[in-house]
Amino acid sequence: MSTETELKSFVQSTLEVKPSLFAKLAPHLELIAAGISGIFILIGWILNHLDYSHLSISLYLLAFVIGGYAKAKEGIEETIANKELNVEMLMIFAAIGSCLIGYWAEGAILIFIFAVSGALETYTMNKSNKEISALMNLQPEEAVKIHPDGREEIVPVSSLTVSDTILIKPGERIPVDGKIAKGTTAIDEAAITGESIPLTKEINDEVFAGTVNLSGSITVILTKHADETLFQKIITLIQSAQSEKSPSQAFIEKFEGAYVKIVLSIVVLLTFLPHFFLGWSWNETFYRAMIFLVVASPCALVASIMPATLAAISNGARAGILFKGGVHLENLGHVRAIAFDKTGTLTKGMPVVTNVIVHDEYSEKEIIQLTASIESHSNHPLAKAIVRYAEQKYKEPLKQPESIQDNSGWGVTAKMDNAEWRIGKAAFVGEKEAKNFQNEIFNQLSAEGKTAVFIQRNDEIIALIALKDIVRTESKKAIEHLKQHGIYTIMITGDSEKTAKAISNESNVNEYIAECLPEKKVTSIKELKEKYGIVAMVGDGINDAPALATANVGIAMGEGTDVALETADVVLMKNDLPRIAEAIHLSKRMNRIIKQNIIFSISVIMLLIVSNFLQVVALPFGVIGHEGSTILVILNSLRLLKS
Structure with missing residues (x-):
């Protein structure tokens, strides 16, 4: 009975091991087949020199089948599907032709090197796919859900819905996008942004799927479904990028079909004409025709683009730069001008208090606390900035107004401390009164691109609070890098002329276009395209989407709106403008x-063709020269995998 149990256990363990072993070897099968093919060729060559020619031919045939199976299958399937010959078929014909004239070793070597180059191409593809697999493995399949009664339950991530609450312990990976409801922690967001330094996250801060909770336990309220997370969008973007061909790749693939037909036509002519016109023997004529078939094949030319494109997309993904296709990656390197949206792109998109000017009878603390108490009932960005300023500077509880009325686009009116208060723009409190209050300072603040909020008590203006959307610290650095690349920079904004001028001077852009509605942004991009040719647009908001679509290359900030992310061609997962210069450098x-690949491959083909007609190149050297150039081209492309 124990023997039977042991046998069953052995069979089960064997069945479990074999699939896992096969799964590990599967990505390397082409390279393994090429290696086995090479071993058979070496043994066959040794046996041939020991006068075992029949046995050596059998080994060469095995090398043909093992090494050439994958590429032959691919070539035949593509020929049937597309009804057009391809470069794989040329190699099959060349190998068969070599055998027909007795050059078994040369034909086998041709298949071997062709198999090695094919394995290298597959390696590049697998390396790029590995980036996606690695990303997909970062998303947990289960989460700890906290029910309304406080009960905890482990559930599949796919079953979670928006507004569900989950518990994430230290060391665990966050399964879904959400906001922290309880707890403080450090989050490693390298998988999303490429940033290696952990970020401190507190209540109401956003957290993203695929990132790691490093220190404290946190309770998170879900804001998106599992298949709508930023993490999932990254995976989708990379997958779509790999399937989209660049213009160069599309041209090469279109050119390949016509080129193969031309080569085969010339080969047919070469099997007859040199015998009659150049006096070559029939054997020499057919031999040179076979060499021409080998050396004229565009293997290296065909492999010049796709491995390089996939390697570059993979490299960009690791750095938090997502390209939606080879066409956009290729175009980015030809960009002559870049237009930037202001708010949220060049600036932080979050106004801050910069100046507080108060009447001599009042203190700054008194005015700020009172204004913040009233503005805390408004959702306007300027109101939020004032409340934030009061909380950070004075850290005291706010008062409750007796009544409040929001006048959208103008300001607020409130009753508080037995007085009527009006807080808002100059036209709301009275243009004349506003100009009379600290007129010189007001003009100076306007020239600096700051927004003035006036505070009026009853009928008297008693204070002025200036706010400004601060330019990102990295914006100047990014603009400087782009200028070093010879790229003209333009800021496009809906703000007033004064504000636009101040921000453009601060960010150091070459030019600015002010008071732009979405339709004017589109018109401006079209005008820039006429002037500079290839133009990129960088934005983050819904109002930027039409301009992003109009530009040759649309670049979205990762923290931007979903519409901007969907419309853009390139996404910067971290709102880090210097990454644009990195993306351009990569392109x-x-x-x-x-x-380099195209020039090198064409040069090698031409050199080998001329050498063949001069009868100075033998078939083995033709095979090595042609297939060796293919391998060198692929290895050159793999350099793009390095940062």
Whole structure:
């Protein structure tokens, strides 16, 4: 009985091990087949020199089948599907032709090197796919749900809905986007933004799926469903990018079909014409035709672009720069001008209090506390900024107004401390009274691009609070980097002329366009395209989406609206403008490597074709020269995987 149990256990363990072993080896099967093919070729070559020619031919045939199966299958399937010959079929014909004239070793070596180059291409593809697999493995499948009665339950992430509450312990990965309802912690967001330094997160701060909770336990209220998270969007973006071909790749693939037909036509002519016109023997004529078939094949040319593109997309994804396709990655390197939205892009999109000017009879603390008490009932960004300023500076409880009325777009009216208060723009409290209050300072603040909020008690203006949307600290650095690349920078904003001028001077852009509604932004982008050719647009809001779509390359900030993320061609997962210069550098580097590959591959083909007609290159050297150039081209492309 024990023997039977042991046998069953052995069979079960064997069945469990084999699938896992196969799964590990599956990505490397082409390379393994090429290696086995090479071993058979080496043994066959040794046996041939020991006068076992028949046995060596059998080993060469095995090398043909094992090494060439994958590429032959791919070539035949594509030919049937597209009804057009391809480069794989050329290699099959060349290998068969080599055998027909007795060059078994050369034909086998051709298949071997072709298999190695194919394995390298597959490696590049797998390396790029690995980035997605690694990302997908970062998203947990289960979460601890907290029910309204406080009960905890482990549930599948897919069953969670918006407004559900989950518990995330230290060391656990966050399963879904949400906001912290309880607790303080440090979050590692490297998977989303590429930023290695953990960020401190408190109540009401956003957390994202795929990031890691490092220190404290936190309770999170879900804001998105599992398939709508920022993390899921990243995966979708990378997957779509890999399937979209660049213009260069599309051209090469279109060119390949016509080129293969031309090569085969020339091969047919070469099997006859040199014998009659150049006096070559029939054997030499057919031999040179087979060499031409090998050396004229565009393997290296075909492999010049796709591996480089996939490697660059993979490199960008690791750095938090997501390209939605090779076409956008290629275009980015040719950009001559970049237009920036102001709010949330060049600036933080969050106004802050910069100046507080008060009447001599009042203190700054008194005015700020009173204004914040009234503004705490408004959702306007300026009101929130004043409340935030009061809380951070004075940290005292706010009072409750007796009554309050919000005048949308103008300001608020309130009754408090036996007085009537009006807080808002100059036109709301009275243009004349506003100008009379600290007139010189008001003009100076306006020239600096600051927004003035006046505080009026009964009929007297007693204070002025200036606010400004602060330029990001990295904006100047980003603009400077772009200028070093020879790129013209423009700021496009809906703000007034004075504000636009102040922000443009501070951020150091070349030009600004003020008072732009969404339709004017589109018109401005079209005008820039006419002037500069290839133009990029950087934005984060719903109002930027039309301009992002109009630009040759639309770049969205990762913290922007869903509409902007959907519309853009490139997404910066961290709101880090210097990454744009990095993306452009990566694009230029990719374009440069592709150009190197194309020039090198064409040069090798031409050199080998000329050498063949001069009868100075033998089939083995033709095979090594042609397939070696393919391997070198792919290895050159793999350099893009490095940062």
